[in-house]
Amino acid sequence: MIDNDIDVNEVTMTEHFADMFVDDDFDILLLIGGYGSGKSFTGFLKTAIKATVEKRKILVVRKVYSTIKESCYEDLKDGLEIAGVLDEWKFIKSPLEANHLVNGSKIIFRGLDDWRKIKSIKNIDYIIVEEADEMTLEDLKELRKRLRVTGIKKHIVFMCNPVSRASSIYRMFFTEDEGFGFDEEELYEKRKLKKIDTIELEDGTKETVTIKVHHSTYKDNLFLPPTFIYELESEKDPRLKRIACEGKFGADGDLVLHNAVFEENVFERYVQGKIFKEDYYRGVDWGYSKSYATGLKMAVNESLNELYVYWEFYNRRMTTRELVKRMEPLKEDNVKIFADSASAQTNADFRDEGFRIFPCDKSKGIEYGEQMLRSFSRIVIDMGRCPNTKKEAEECIYKKDKYGEIVPGEYNIDPHSIDTMRYGLGDRKYVPLKQRKNKSRFIGV
Template sequence: MVAKKVSLKSIIGGGYGRFWNFRGRYRVVKGGRGSKKSATTALWYIINLMKYPLANLLVVRQVHQTHKDSTYAQLKWAAHRLGVSHLWDFKLSPLEIVYRPTGQKILFRGLDDPLKITSITVDVGYLCWAWFEEAFQIRNEDDFDKVDMSIRGALPEGLWKQLTVTFNPWSEKHWLKKRFFDEPNPDVLALTTTYQCNEFLGPDDIKLFEWMRANRPRRYRVEGLGEWGIAEGVIYDNWEEKEFDWREIAKRPGISSAFGLDFGYTADPTAFIATLIDHERKEIYIFDEHYQKAMLNNQIAEMIRYKGYAKEKIIADSAEPKSIEEIRRCGISRIREATKGKDSILNGIQYLQQFKIYVHPKCVNTIVELSNYIWDNKNGTFINKPVDDYNHLMDALRYAVTSNKQQSGSPVGQVSGQTVAAQITW
């Protein structure tokens, strides 16, 4: 094999020296957006798997399906960035990455399939490292512990067991804060990183963070500076994250569907939400979402069509009638304006508070907004007005559900003669 020299400093940059050299059991990094925590972690694993020929890596997310476009793509990028991608096999079925010279593996698992987590074996060497990406999505600490306990057994000299945990700190009530940040432990490296240590950002990226600091100071503290999201004054405490099969929920008598859309572009995302409503039991099931900046109207229409909702009634923000008309002309014929009036926001919130809301784990952005959508605070006292932040999916949810208020809605099982099950792919 021909040796290849690369400059790690030019590829990795600064700000992660302690992370790079720590050998304790837990490396935990909370950080804002653009803090290069995931990129640095991926680079570390590619380099060190090549350096230690008996090591193997398990990569874990809450939902297995989310790996392909996140951790798998990030590790593939890291191999390319280091100029060693020709030494790795990137497999899609099953999803895994194999180091050709030795047969070492990077395995991908989701906590939504616990049996596959507890029965992992490797052909070469030892399973000694695990990476929990977007760990905020792991709401149940016991799920983390099961994987933690699976990284066990004696190792040869020179190897060590280690779990790396990376996440955005959306809520201070998450178990990660107490376990890794509030109780000092010599076997834990707990770091907070920000975009300010990422020398690879462009001027436009920095400009966006500066805009956020001036216009969305609360969001800037979390997404810019990596500080914990404050959970006091949360508007909705009537929700929980829950695995469910929307197809089974849809079979209930009287279930109706409701879809909402809130527009955004440069600073704010376009937010789309899909729900099932059980009026008799007072339950709402949020089973799909879309959350993306810089979407043109034709792209929004294509997204709705791709997801299988083109024939559904979709309630959109009435502040943009031109956008609604353009989307309608793109074939989303049943899109309608939301009805607004005096106190419509408060009335909609009060109506939603009457329901128990269940959110599927795949709806990550909905979970983030529900955790951070709070009442405004004046001089230490909460007032009857929401903070204008973390509210894009919340507005879309309000449009969808309140429009369904006086009607049973279209039967969930039927969309233009086809079943929803036939249209929606997960």
């Protein structure tokens, strides 16, 4: 029993979500998962119960206001009806609002397409954000600043599907530089994570913030119709299956490396003792102070038209001396290293340290390099030794013009590893598949 005759035990729910209805031990909560997982149902039902048993001023948000009436507004009404308290509320349609007739709680619906209307709302103590991945990182930060009321526990709830790792939600919750630094793989394993972030203010006082992340998939929702489950489980596109079925971050669009696959022990399985060293390749993208320096070891099986990526260096904010030490493995086998030609001094410094390094040839343009990479029948990336290259291959999609056509060379992320592949393969005599002769440099063929 919570209060006001609302009994959560009478609300039909799945075990994975049950504790969410009574758990208020958080400042920031992310409900993230695949299609039909029940995260939005849980978020709005929790909000409906909260506003009924406590006096609250709640802001319900989506990026675009015109999408709210048929989504958030109706979802919140459904939550109140399921909780059996719909008749305690008065609804206003212009602007969209709901007011509790007993305790004075107010629920306000707004879109972020007009920030002026958000900033004019005072004394908000609870925010729930639907389709949070539609927001920019700046939007999410600004929303957190709206919670200024003192004397009451404040909450903000984000809900969304796990789309791109370039999305604002991923950056806020799963990166160290811009966010709270949750581990993505740990979330998939444990399903629920918690962090307490403590900051010492200038006046010496300490402020703690409790952040929770809750992961779900369609398997956590026992009330989905069989037809919906069929559509999810019969999905053939691995990208959509990853997002929709598994509830994992991935690329939702036209992948640049559509031919990438991920395996363990790639060097031992495909390269060592099987490919001549003339088909070994090395690439480097230097990055700059805010970007990543990347080095890759690769090999090409010309018979099978396959590229193997089996070693990576991926880091940033390192001095040239540190880079020299960390990239030492690129010297092995005396293979030519082709590096970003934009940093002539760094290339010269590495040559002085004994690296057989050369500036890459950019004269043929990015599109040529893209076509070469996309022409491989497979790009096999070592998932254990090259985790950052794997992430980029899973994530990098083309931007599109106003007609929906892909734009070569323009992506949703800054793809350091993909650039490094292009640079490293710079002196390969690329022959389009249709023009390729049956000539092998593959040992044993």
